[in-house]
Amino acid sequence: KNQVEQSPQSLIILEGKNCTLQCNYTVSPFSNLRWYKQDTGRGPVSLTIMTFSENTKSNGRYTATLDADTKQSSLHITASQLSDSASYICVVSDRGSTLGRLYFGRGTQLTVWP
């Protein structure tokens, strides 16, 4: 069964600190993995996309890693800001269907305190 598991479920950090969010997946055959940021009451916004051959990709203070062998990804946030408070969702796409179906994790709820 294709699944995406994220940890931790929630996380509280102080402003300026770094943090790392984890994503494990069983989706096969794998196409790509995205990290989305979803602010409360808003739709998700894509932060990074990684394909099978990519190990690391950065977008400002966000750095995503991918280990396609162990089927694990992480999202590292550097020097956190209050605006980073949001849910971070790991989304994996398969290439085994015409639709290129997306499998969503439940997200990690990050809260940044001043």
Next chain:
Amino acid sequence: EADIYQTPRYLVIGTGKKITLECSQTMGHDKMYWYQQDPGMELHLIHYSYGVNSTEKGDLSSESTVSRIRTEHFPLTLESARPSHTSQYLCASSHGHGSYEQYFGPGTRLTVT
């Protein structure tokens, strides 16, 4: 900022009412999607469309229906709302499937009393 819009943003209605959630995009995307999301849970695909006059049901069974008469417009209708329909509904669009990014609207928070 994605050019995809949803109205209303919030809706509180009584049981048995018919409602339509609007979704429009100005990016010319052929593919459009409706997702349902409960608090702390993953998004579930309930409907998708490959293009005009094309609609398909998603993974999660839903009593809602959709139509795609125009490329830019993908409304979702509930003929008779029930409290079990209370949820957040997110509309998305993409240029293609799979590796193509899906752009999400801001969502409609529906509460059925």
